[in-house]
Amino acid sequence: MSDERTDGEYGVKTRLEKSGNSYELDGRTKAAIMLLSLPEEIAIEVLGKLDAEQAEKLALEAACLDYIPGDAIKQVVLEFQEQTERYRFVNGGGVQKIQRLIGKAFPSYQADKINARVQADHQPPPFRALSSASITQAVEFLRNEHPQTIALVLAHVENEVAAQILGELEEDQLKDVATRLLQIDTTPPDVIQSLDDQIRVRMAPTEDEMRREHRIDGVSRLVDILNRSPRAVEQQVLEHLEEYDDELYGEVRKAMFVFEDLLLLDGRSVQRLLREIDSSDLALALKGASEPLTALFFKNMSERAALIFKEDMQFMGPVRVRDVQEAQTRIINAVRNLEAAGELVIPRGSADALID
Numbered sequence: 387m388s389d390e391r392t393d394g395e396y397g398v399k400t401r402l403e404k405s406g407n408s409y410e411l412d413g414r415t416k417a418a419i420m421l422l423s424l425p426e427e428i429a430i431e432v433l434g435k436l437d438a439e440q441a442e443k444l445a446l447e448a449a450c451l452d453y454i455p456g457d458a459i460k461q462v463v464l465e466f467q468e469q470t471e472r473y474r475f476v477n478g479g480g481v482q483k484i485q486r487l488i489g490k491a492f493p494s495y496q497a498d499k500i501n502a503r504v505q506a507d508h509q510p511p512p513f514r515a516l517s518s519a520s521i522t523q524a525v526e527f528l529r530n531e532h533p534q535t536i537a538l539v540l541a542h543v544e545n546e547v548a549a550q551i552l553g554e555l556e557e558d559q560l561k562d563v564a565t566r567l568l569q570i571d572t573t574p575p576d577v578i579q580s581l582d583d584q585i586r587v588r589m590a591p592t593e594d595e596m597r598r599e600h601r602i603d604g605v606s607r608l609v610d611i612l613n614r615s616p617r618a619v620e621q622q623v624l625e626h627l628e629e630y631d632d633e634l635y636g637e638v639r640k641a642m643f644v645f646e647d648l649l650l651l652d653g654r655s656v657q658r659l660l661r662e663i664d665s666s667d668l669a670l671a672l673k674g675a676s677e678p679l680t681a682l683f684f685k686n687m688s689e690r691a692a693l694i695f696k697e698d699m700q701f702m703g704p705v706r707v708r709d710v711q712e713a714q715t716r717i718i719n720a721v722r723n724l725e726a727a728g729e730l731v732i733p734r735g736s737a738d739a740l741i742d
Contacts, residue, residue, distance in 0.1 A: 402451075402458050409458050418447040419454055419462045422607045429611050435618060440628035441619055449627070449634050451604035512542050515589045521547070525554040535560060537566035538581065540571060581658060593726035594602035605634070609641040626692040643732060644696075645671065645714040648721070649679050656686040662720050669699050 402409050411419070412500050417650065421429050423443060433441055451603045489497045511517075516524045516539060528536050528551065536555075540548040552560060627635040651659070660683070661669075682690040724730045 394692050395491055402455060403726075411458070411462070414447045415451075416442060416462050417444055417467070418451060418604075419459060420466060421611075422448055422451065422454065422604065423459050423463070426610055433611060438622045445608055446630060446634075449604050449638060450606050466684065482490040482706075497623055500525050511580050513539050513585060515582075517543050517547050517585045521550045521554065523553055527585075529555070529559075530723075533562040534566050535581065536563045537570060539585075540576070541567060541570050541573075542578065605637050605641060609638055612638070612642060629671070643718060645674075645718060646676060648681060649676075649682060650733045651682075651721075651730065655724075656682060658724060658730050659717070659721060662685065662724060663717050665695070665698075667713040667716050669695065669702060670705060670710055672699065672704070673705050674707070674710040674714065676723075716721065 402411070402415075421432060424432065433444070436444065439558060487499050491497070492500065516527065519645050521525070524547070528539065531539075536551075536559075543551075552563065555563060609624075612623060624635065624639065628636060648656075648659075669681065673681065684695070687695065719731070721732065
């Protein structure tokens with residue numbers, strides 16, 4: 387992320403264009419694509435390891451991305467894999483290098499034994515294509531396979547994955563597979579390798595699927611990440627966005643922590659919020675809220691107060707959507723002010739989970 391940008395270059399939606407068979411991407415755009423393509427929990431962990439300046443620049447770049455074509459994602463991921471593999475090889479050497487060294491350092495009969503053990507210990511587990519797929523995909527793929535094939539696969543994948551797949555099979559198929567699992571003893575490595583290769587090829591995405599454009603809303607993705615990031619990271623990114631581009635800042639700020647997210651608050655926080663906000667705003671806001679959220683507020687009122695409040699809402703009659711949205715915005719602002727003052731906590735991922 388060493389590429390320099392001038393302030394004026396931020397805030398412009400970026401459309402990725404091809405030059406020949408590949409995209410010309412600078413380091414910061416590659417980093418933003420990589421971040422937006424990661425699962426949220428991993429993206430949050432990555433973002434939290436950057437310093438403030440890096441996080442701000444990366445956030446600005448991510449917010450400017452309108453959509454990311456599938457082959458652009460593939461290009462960035464493959465380049466990342468190539469670079470990390472090169473780095474790993476230089477620092478470690480890998481199985482092939484150490485086996486070559488062993489072969490030169492020992493007589494052949496000793497080297498063969500050592501290298502066979504090394505190869506066995508470092509052989510990647512079979513059927514990773516199934517293990518990394520969703521359970522639904524794995525079950526659909528295996529459902530029409532021979533029970534012996536299913537049993538062989540379940541004998542080699544992680545216990546949790548095997549249990550989930552087994553639980554999704556039809557009753558007769560489940561019984562047959564379980565019986566065959568009991569009878570499995572040893573299977574020749576070439577049989578496992580052959581089956582693994584077949585599964586990997588059959589489950590691989592087609593070229594058309596790889597080229598298909600995957601639309602990613604940079605603003606929404608950034609908001610999802612920031613809503614689960616530490617407060618300090620969120621504040622740094624927002625301050626930088628506000629300084630460099632008011633429009634982007636407004637988009638991100640508006641999308642962060644919507645009214646329904648108040649369901650994340652615990653009872654004590656809801657009670658503190660009730661003391662802070664106007665009851666007429668709450669009545670309006672709850673007109674457009676889900677039943678679980680409405681119930682959460684009533685649960686944290688006294689029985690008498692909840693009864694009076696419900697009657698007041700009934701007497702209000704129809705209200706304008708705009709009025710409801712404005713009331714919800716005022717309540718969200720109150721939540722943010724209370725959080726800034728340290729009087730309540732907005733849960734942001736597992737780190738903010740409460741322990742009794």
